[in-house]
Amino acid sequence: SNLGVRANIPAHGPLVGRTQQISDIMEQIIEIPNQIGIVHGPGGVGKTALLIELSRQLFEDESSKSVYFHNIIWVTAKPNYYDPTLDRVDARQPQFQSLDNVLAAILEFHEFEDANTYQFEEKQWLVLELLRDSKTLLILDNFESVARAGQEDILKFFGVTVKQALKDKPDYFKVLVTSRELIPSGFHQIKLKGLDKRESKQLMQRLYEPYARSGKQQLTNQQQDSLYETTQG
Numbered sequence: 001s002n003l004g005v006r007a008n009i010p011a012h013g014p015l016v017g018r019t020q021q022i023s024d025i026m027e028q029i030i031e032i033p034n035q036i037g038i039v040h041g042p043g044g045v046g047k048t049a050l051l052i053e054l055s056r057q058l059f060e061d062e063s064s065k066s067v068y069f070h071n072i073i074w075v076t077a078k079p080n081y082y083d084p085t086l087d088r089v090d091a092r093q094p095q096f097q098s099l100d101n102v103l104a105a106i107l108e109f110h111e112f113e114d115a116n117t118y119q120f121e122e123k124q125w126l127v128l129e130l131l132r133d134s135k136t137l138l139i140l141d142n143f144e145s146v147a148r149a150g151q152e153d154i155l156k157f158f159g160v161t162v163k164q165a166l167k168d169k170p171d172y173f174k175v176l177v178t179s180r181e182l183i184p185s186g187f188h189q190i191k192l193k194g195l196d197k198r199e200s201k202q203l204m205q206r207l208y209e210p211y212a213r214s215g216k217q218q219l220t221n222q223q224q225d226s227l228y229e230t231t232q233g
Contacts, residue, residue: 009072022050036188037189039192040179040192051141055072073139077096137173141178144179158175
């Protein structure tokens with residue numbers, strides 16, 4: 001980004017629909033000081049894709065004089081990764097299962113070498129310093145796959161400790177969490193439902209494009225309808 005924003009946003013294809021949900025997240029979470037949020041909904045409903053698109057818009061937004069965030073940091077607990085450029089799923093280690101892992105990931109984003117070798121207390125102190133230093137959006141993806149104790153530590157650190165440390169800078173830090181389950185916390189909850197029928201059909205058209213060249217039949221209108229009903233968008 002021209003405005004000096006740094007980000008490690010995962011690769012993803014273009015997003016269909018969801019303009020309303022993006023503006024909901026902007027209005028209900030991003031633009032409210034001290035607000036932190038959880039986007040929850042069933043697997044495959046598009047939580048990750050939605051936050052990738054939101055991150056991309058924040059990263060590329062050059063309409064405003066000042067940026068929302070200088071750092072957009074993605075940390076995922078997903079055990080595998082879909083690579084849209086190669087159209088394959090690669091198995092890999094989840095980036096976090098604990099607060100310690102999240103702190104190390106933030107330090108690595110800031111190019112601290114050997115972040116894992118620091119003591120836990122040192123990691124906390126360094127992360128708090130970095131968060132006081134420049135505006136940061138932290139996205140914790142696939143939170144439901146972290147054990148309950150790890151979830152509690154993470155929510156407490158970012159929801160309480162960080163907030164207290166940044167009392168004088170309430171617009172400096174945001175966390176957005178994606179989860180298949182609603183997680184009881186003081187975070188602002190946004191429930192993501194399926195796409196509406198028109199958006200679903202747009203998505204089916206787009207997914208069909210690579211097959212059209214090989215002469216495969218497009219789904220009939222009736223097939224599209226029943227696919228929409230079965231998956232609930």
